Amino acid sequence: MQIQINKIGVVGGTHGNERTGVEIIRHWTELVKTLPRFTGTTIPLLANPEAVTQNRRYIQKDLNRCFTSELLHNPIPDCLEMTRALEINQILGPKGSSQAADLILDIHNSTANMAVTLIISNPDPFIRAVCAHLSTFDFIRIYIMPDPQSQSPYLPSISKRDICIEAGPQTHGSLKAQLFSQVQHCISEIFQFTEKWNQGYRPEPKELSVYKHFKNLDFPRDSHNDILAMIHPSLEGQDYKPLEPDQPLFMDFKGNAITYSGPQKVWPVFINEQAYYEKGIALSLTVKESVIW
């Protein structure tokens, strides 16, 4: 089957305090003039305007956990984010239908040193080719987190394929100009590549490095769920750098190191992400692989 990308949704503010995407959508009318020509349809969307106004991740429920097929068919009543999820599903979905957007770019921020990470749930031929193209930029990383579409709670799972753009480090509720420019550049390259793809361009497969999700690690915690240690200073900001067994992972409040006890070398990401303290994630571990895409 020939993949054609005729309808692209560009989404910001899925989390209201992740400001790069919010400002990209707010300035879309001006930004679109600087983008390469794209002959398909583009739908810019500010996903959670109320959370944006309050400069919070979400109001009642994390919007980016509202898009499983089950929730879309049996929504939580009286929930602001669930109501908005149903609206968004009409605009960029419906999930699983032939009318759904061919591609969603969902723009997020992380407080971790993620550079501009493309999180990929399902690397189909188009996604592989666009990632291979983007991997030539030194500020881009490719992070594969497989996620069966119908069970996925994430907003972009309502489209046929998606790229979650995760830019950091940036404190939630603030903006960094360099990351803004890099994300803008990334979107521009995706539009340019997509236009060429639609005209039949199929680049030669090439070798690139990707990071495959392995597992999440939480902080050590006490019975009240309070953390007993912090990310070790030698690991802070070292996203995408290798971590070997027995290297320091955490530091407790007396200054003692707690080492990584896994059996194999891993590549941590989302190290010390502020929004994940409440989710019980101190960092995620990935395995670096070489692929031909």
Next chain:
Amino acid sequence: MQIQINKIGVVGGTHGNERTGVEIIRHWTELVKTLPRFTGTTIPLLANPEAVTQNRRYIQKDLNRCFTSELLHNPIPDCLEMTRALEINQILGPKGSSQAADLILDIHNSTANMAVTLIISNPDPFIRAVCAHLSTFDFIRIYIMPDPQSQSPYLPSISKRDICIEAGPQTHGSLKAQLFSQVQHCISEIFQFTEKWNQGYRPEPKELSVYKHFKNLDFPRDSHNDILAMIHPSLEGQDYKPLEPDQPLFMDFKGNAITYSGPQKVWPVFINEQAYYEKGIALSLTVKESVIW
């Protein structure tokens, strides 16, 4: 008059999501065992426990704006923070009285690259001497922000003298182990110095650099109060580095630089502090001076 420091208040969680101080107070019983002997009284205090629980800066009103003499005498009714301010004034004040603590160390965090900044409102002989001692550590900065005590809204203004410890960069609601260790080290040095001071030690005055508050600058904004530009990438993280007239200050959303138009060289601090977006401060400007303290 001979200054003696007999009662020290150590305060964390004045802002509930500034976690370095919160964890220092939570672990005070263990930490105090590692501190040098201090023969006076120490009062550790978690200032805003409800905001700490909710991991927010404050619940109803910024607690660190509740301590003017006027507010303490005519408190805002039905305000959680004001009620707590009156309690704290009893524990570590009363403001302006002879019973007040001789010294408060109030521990804060900033998302800006502040290292461990000691903010000084009133450099009396003791404060000068302890700052001169601490300035020998490469992670310490001295920032002078004069503030008449009775009008000051800040918590530590209820004591006879104070040092606000401002550690960054750290995303609010998260912790960095290195900053935790540095703040702990700073407190340990202050206790050790104070004990010697109380026994009559008076070091020779020495030359050091301090940064005097000059003025605050806001982001360019539109009529809806939305920002029209971000901190310029070349200025991001450059706290305490000189900024010359005509150097880039902001970058607008089209990528254009907006330069600093002031008449003189300045040293910016609190650059891109997340909590100050709502207060209309993009950065503060200081002037670097050499003093003999």
